[in-house]
Amino acid sequence: MFRFLLVIVLLTIFHCNAQPFSNVVSLDGQNDFIEIPNAFNTQFQSNVTIEAWVKPCAIDGHRMILTKFWCGNNGNQFYFTILDGKLRWAWDNTGCNDGANFYETGIVVQANVWQHVAIKHTPTGVTIYYNGSPIPGTLIQGSYANMLLSNEPLRIGVYKTITGNWFGSYFGLMDEVRIWDAALSDALILSRYNAPLVGNEPNLEGYYNMDISGVGNGITVPNIATNNGNTVDGVTIGTASGPFFFNQTTGTFNQFLGNDTTLCQGDSILLDASLIVGTYLWQDGSSDSVQWVNQPGNYYVTVTKNCEVYTDTIQVDYFPLVTVDFGVDTTLCGNETLNLDATFINANYAWQDGSNAPTFNVNSAGWHWVVVEANGCFGGDSILISYLPAADVNLGPDTSACLGTNILLNANTGATSYLWNNGSTNTTLNVNQSGVYFVETAGYCGSSYDTIQVNFIAAPIVNLGNDTLLCANETYLINAPNINGATGYLWQDGSTGASFLANQTGNYSLAVSIDGCTGVGSIQVNYSSLFLDLGPTDTTLCFPATLNLDLTQGNASYLWQDGTTNSTYTISENGMYYVTISDNTCSLSDTIQVELNKVNSSFSFSTQSECGLGRVICQNLSAVNMGTINQLEWYIDGERITSVNSPLFNFEVSGNYAIQLKAYSTFGCFADTTITIPVVAYPVPLANFQTSTNEAAENDPVQFINLSYNADTYQWLFSDGFVSVEKSLSHTFETPGFFQIDLYVSNEWCHDTVVKFVTVKTPIRYYIPNAFTPDGNALNQLFSPIFQSGFDPYDFQLTIYNQWGEVLFITHNATIGWDGTYNNSLVKNGVYLWKVKFLDTEHNERIIEYGTVTVVR
Numbered sequence: 001m002f003r004f005l006l007v008i009v010l011l012t013i014f015h016c017n018a019q020p021f022s023n024v025v026s027l028d029g030q031n032d033f034i035e036i037p038n039a040f041n042t043q044f045q046s047n048v049t050i051e052a053w054v055k056p057c058a059i060d061g062h063r064m065i066l067t068k069f070w071c072g073n074n075g076n077q078f079y080f081t082i083l084d085g086k087l088r089w090a091w092d093n094t095g096c097n098d099g100a101n102f103y104e105t106g107i108v109v110q111a112n113v114w115q116h117v118a119i120k121h122t123p124t125g126v127t128i129y130y131n132g133s134p135i136p137g138t139l140i141q142g143s144y145a146n147m148l149l150s151n152e153p154l155r156i157g158v159y160k161t162i163t164g165n166w167f168g169s170y171f172g173l174m175d176e177v178r179i180w181d182a183a184l185s186d187a188l189i190l191s192r193y194n195a196p197l198v199g200n201e202p203n204l205e206g207y208y209n210m211d212i213s214g215v216g217n218g219i220t221v222p223n224i225a226t227n228n229g230n231t232v233d234g235v236t237i238g239t240a241s242g243p244f245f246f247n248q249t250t251g252t253f254n255q256f257l258g259n260d261t262t263l264c265q266g267d268s269i270l271l272d273a274s275l276i277v278g279t280y281l282w283q284d285g286s287s288d289s290v291q292w293v294n295q296p297g298n299y300y301v302t303v304t305k306n307c308e309v310y311t312d313t314i315q316v317d318y319f320p321l322v323t324v325d326f327g328v329d330t331t332l333c334g335n336e337t338l339n340l341d342a343t344f345i346n347a348n349y350a351w352q353d354g355s356n357a358p359t360f361n362v363n364s365a366g367w368h369w370v371v372v373e374a375n376g377c378f379g380g381d382s383i384l385i386s387y388l389p390a391a392d393v394n395l396g397p398d399t400s401a402c403l404g405t406n407i408l409l410n411a412n413t414g415a416t417s418y419l420w421n422n423g424s425t426n427t428t429l430n431v432n433q434s435g436v437y438f439v440e441t442a443g444y445c446g447s448s449y450d451t452i453q454v455n456f457i458a459a460p461i462v463n464l465g466n467d468t469l470l471c472a473n474e475t476y477l478i479n480a481p482n483i484n485g486a487t488g489y490l491w492q493d494g495s496t497g498a499s500f501l502a503n504q505t506g507n508y509s510l511a512v513s514i515d516g517c518t519g520v521g522s523i524q525v526n527y528s529s530l531f532l533d534l535g536p537t538d539t540t541l542c543f544p545a546t547l548n549l550d551l552t553q554g555n556a557s558y559l560w561q562d563g564t565t566n567s568t569y570t571i572s573e574n575g576m577y578y579v580t581i582s583d584n585t586c587s588l589s590d591t592i593q594v595e596l597n598k599v600n601s602s603f604s605f606s607t608q609s610e611c612g613l614g615r616v617i618c619q620n621l622s623a624v625n626m627g628t629i630n631q632l633e634w635y636i637d638g639e640r641i642t643s644v645n646s647p648l649f650n651f652e653v654s655g656n657y658a659i660q661l662k663a664y665s666t667f668g669c670f671a672d673t674t675i676t677i678p679v680v681a682y683p684v685p686l687a688n689f690q691t692s693t694n695e696a697a698e699n700d701p702v703q704f705i706n707l708s709y710n711a712d713t714y715q716w717l718f719s720d721g722f723v724s725v726e727k728s729l730s731h732t733f734e735t736p737g738f739f740q741i742d743l744y745v746s747n748e749w750c751h752d753t754v755v756k757f758v759t760v761k762t763p764i765r766y767y768i769p770n771a772f773t774p775d776g777n778a779l780n781q782l783f784s785p786i787f788q789s790g791f792d793p794y795d796f797q798l799t800i801y802n803q804w805g806e807v808l809f810i811t812h813n814a815t816i817g818w819d820g821t822y823n824n825s826l827v828k829n830g831v832y833l834w835k836v837k838f839l840d841t842e843h844n845e846r847i848i849e850y851g852t853v854t855v856v857r
Helices: 002-014 186-192
Strands: 023-028 033-036 048-056 062-068 078-083 086-092 100-107 115-122 125-130 133-135 137-141 154-156 171-180 204-208 234-237 244-247 261-263 269-272 279-282 290-293 297-305 308-318 330-333 338-341 348-351 359-362 366-374 377-388 399-402 407-410 417-420 428-431 435-443 446-457 468-470 476-479 488-491 499-502 506-514 517-527 538-542 547-550 557-560 568-571 575-582 587-597 603-610 613-620 629-636 639-642 648-651 655-665 670-679 689-691 695-697 701-706 713-718 729-732 737-746 751-761 765-767 786-789 791-801 807-811 830-840 845-855
Touching: 033 204, 048 062, 048 078, 062 171, 078 115, 086 115, 086 125, 100 125, 125 137, 125 186, 133 186, 154 171, 290 297, 359 366, 428 435, 476 517, 499 506, 568 575, 603 670, 613 655, 613 670, 648 655, 689 737, 689 751, 791 845
Parallel strands: 261 308, 330 377, 399 446, 468 517, 538 587, 695 751
Antiparallel strands: 023 171, 023 244, 033 154, 033 234, 048 115, 048 171, 062 078, 062 154, 078 086, 086 100, 100 137, 115 125, 125 133, 171 204, 269 290, 279 297, 297 308, 338 359, 348 366, 366 377, 407 428, 417 435, 435 446, 476 499, 488 506, 506 517, 547 568, 557 575, 575 587, 603 613, 613 648, 629 639, 629 655, 655 670, 689 701, 701 729, 713 737, 737 751, 765 786, 791 807, 791 830, 830 845
């Protein structure tokens, strides 16, 4: 309630006499105004009425309301201004201020107050109105008369001086600018001045009600008048900060700080008054456009823009701090529990396990936490709970272990002290001998005592015999030893029999258990490294290849079928071969049958010569001693060409060519042979020529240049009947048309032909005179181009210029020439420029010609 009453009081102070309309424009009195382009409905000579609502911040000097005045190319018309508190109407009826007329009132305009002003002009008098009623005024210079027409734009809020500078900038607020093309009656002005218009009232030419928002340069200000169908909108001229349009309705801009608000402890809020661009004064005396708030209280700001003052206030409060306190981290014993209480007024809860009650019962170790929300504010706490076991120590039941192992006795209960029977004070005791062991503990959760009997049992001895060496394919049976009390056998592969058959090199092991204690024995079985493999029993070799056998290994001895004893043997002939190899333990034998496959690659050939082509015909003659020839490959200069039996090779260029034949047998063996063969291909002539042009004019010579090669003789045939045997020549076509030219060339073996075409056209013929005598004697009276042929009369233009480039004559009719006149008068004697454009129909291209013509009378 307090905030509302404060706003009402401030509005009473700063907005008394406010006029009843909504949006207004604020002008800064320096460099902004509204400009309305010139149009027929802003041209006034006799009767005109102009109105505006004004609230000036300053009334000193000239403060222009509406002007259409400048002593320049556009002429003067009128301006309506505030001059030192008076209202002045000025109009011109002769130009450049020489006949300026001034009508002026006494001091009536007040600063910082909304008031309506109007002026009515007729050829016989002027009336000025204040708040809808006529007030006294005086003609202080000139006389009543019509106004001088002007092409100058209308301007709201400024005047353009004779030097082109801006003068008399309006400072303050303005609204409801109205322009009537009539002298309104006193009754109409009084009845309408304090109410908005529809826009279609009779004689209303301009109606700018400022019902727009925004700030800056280039904003369109609509003309609401709709009578003449040619409304002219205005546009703002200024900077990024002006002009400034805003809503003038009571209360507007008095809520720009927002609603009263309540924050959480530690939060802050930014109060922003920059919605209104002006000067600022906050409750603490600061002058920034914004203020940060982090404490409760009542905050307010006053914004001054031009002569308007706006204010707003906001109450900022803070919710109580959400607090939770679980105390310090806690240690519990055994099965103890702890109740955590986070109760807060009108709060919501979120515990670490997802529960949402105000309390939580702890029965496990770890971090426990809660988040508490009240009024959109948050608080919380966390606590680390540790658990110690109960005081009772337990070493477990009496136990046994295999001799040679250790047992770790663990008495750790979280106690603070430990005492073993051997005097140790550690939490654990490592034992490896049979006996009785005990421990006593004491700590946070009390004291305790326990004892345990530990027995150690010896493992059995397992003997599998000595390591052994075997020959290939031999086996060895390994038997488990007879051990009293054995409860099971386990071989290295997981089998559990009393014996194991070894058939490969390796280490074989057996685990035997007695009362859970296990003894392990092992034996190494090795095989002789002696080996023998001569390869497949029947082997075929491709002649002249050999088969090299290398059996070298360790300290072995060798005996071949021919009695030799080397570890290597080379086979290069057909036959049966065998060998025996021995060491101190084992002996091996093997046999191999070897066959040699011999391939003979051979072919015959013959050659032929033709025009542009040399031929080689080949015949395969290859053979093999066993099997058959099943694949042929022919190559020319290393490139594979074909696999047929008797190929034909064509060559377009003479030369020596290396032809190779590869022959393959069914056993995969091959042989090859290469023959270099001379080949002759007779040269082929190529007919070709070029012309000096493809489009010639009749009776103009055309050059024909012979570009043929590999030729000795030439013959030219022209479709117009001309024949020649010259190598190159020149020919003239006497008639237009499309002509074919054939060139035949040949040498001793071959010939060739080429055909080309030439188009012959009749050239365009026209004449343009350089002088004419328009003197009325019926001779040489017109200047015009004279065409005989070759142009399109529908695509033609003749233009005549004087020496300054001004167009004197133009025509698109080739039959109409220039008669030497301009504006129905003969031009002076002299030289004139002409330009002719026309379409050349023969070549389908546009021609542009320039020149001069002399007028002589």
